[in-house]
Amino acid sequence: MGRAPCCDKEKVKRGPWSPDEDATLKSYLATHGTVGNWIALPKKAGLKRCGKSCRLRWLNYLRPDIKHGGFTEEEDAIIFTLYSQMGSRWSAIASKLPGRTDNDVKNYWNTKLKKKILTGIVKLKPMTENDNTIPSTPSLTQSSNPQNSEINFPASQNQHSPPSPLPNMLDNKVDKIHDAVVSEIGTSNKSIINPLVSISQDSSSIAIQDQAGDESMESFMDFGFGFPHDDVNDLNCFPEWVDFSYADIKPN
DNA sequence: AACTGCACCAACCGCACTAGC
DNA sequence: CGCTAGTGCGGTTGGTGCAGT
Structure with missing residues (x-):
């Protein structure tokens, strides 16, 4: 009931x-x-x-103190930084942005900021363990291409903070994908010793198969949206916060 | 001009948490 | 201590307007 x-x-x-x-x-x-x-x-x-x-x-x-209208670049940077630290805790993020509501921030993230990352306009650049100072102010740097920006994210949280849901790029990229596949389809493909990861033309899906070519070992993940193909192709920009539970994973 | 697809955003839904009894 | 009402929050949906064809 x-x-x-x-x-x-x-x-x-x-x-x-x-x-x-x-x-x-x-x-x-x-x-x-x-x-x-x-x-x-x-x-x-x-x-x-x-x-x-x-x-x-x-x-x-x-509410009289609500700010209507577009977000500033500074607000963008704050959102990126806070998202990197706390994930999708929109109310907490919004509380750092006077006049903005959690709904506003959430909508803005889903419609604009997420796309900036996926299209490479903003690059998620993880900091190293030796560079783990959480910036007091968000760091959004323009790349040589004025259309592009880089957001520097702390590599890890201090031990009292929840684990970062975000921005470290995949260190063990294939393992990560493999684990996601295993958790989704409920079977272990550990027999894929030498996985070959191939990206669909529109970057909306990933196929994993044993390089020996055993088709029965092949798995397929359909994201429903496209990553920038160049970045995905060498798996350099797979942010950890990509939630594989959203992917439609099915054995081929 | 009509149609279609997409982006945006307000609003809803359902779950988790909390306070009061 | 358990139950319930109220509140807060994050995810999702649906309506609207605009751009492209």
């Missing part, structure tokens, strides 16, 4: 907020403040909305 829903979905309005609803919510919160019971708020304010929806609308859009 699942958890009871927070509100009766039949009786509450869903979808985009109208200006009238915004005004009602704003004026109620201006009068009564934001501290209190979000679940009870819509009834008190005369809104046919779920309390969670009211909270979200306020936090992500109506």
Whole structure:
């Protein structure tokens, strides 16, 4: 038995907020403040909305300190750096960006920043163990190509921090892929002693097979999106944060 | 001009956590 | 200590507008 829903979905309005609803919510919160019971708020304010929806609308859009509009390069760099340190903890990242919400940052990452990495506009450049000072300010350096930038990431966290979900490039690239394959298909391909990794033309998939050519040992990973082919081809830019659980991995 | 595909982003969903009883 | 309501958060979805064909 699942958890009871927070509100009766039949009786509450869903979808985009109208200006009238915004005004009602704003004026109620201006009068009564934001501290209190979000679940009870819509009834008190005369809104046919779920309390969670009211909270979200306020936090992500109506709050007076919300910054609307594009992100600056400095904000980009902060996001890259914080993501490298804490992963997809959007609320924590957003808290370091005044006026930005977790939803904003998350959307921005998914629509813009992720692509910058995948297309090579921004290169993830891991720091070495000898260069593990976490920068006090994000370091985003322009490459010789003005279109490209490099973000320097700390190589590791201090021991009190959670393990970095991000940016070290694959040291044992093939092992990593192999492990991902094994975990996904539930069988061990350790018999692939000398794996041959080949990248599809659009870089959206990877095939792994024994160099002896035993087809039964071949595995295939379909990412559903393309990596920059040159980078992937020599597996120099496979960031660890690429989550192989997203890949559609199937034995050939 | 009509259609299609894509990017963007607001909003929703469901799970985890926490506080109060 | 266990249960429940409320809250917070991250992942995902769907509507809208725009660019390309």
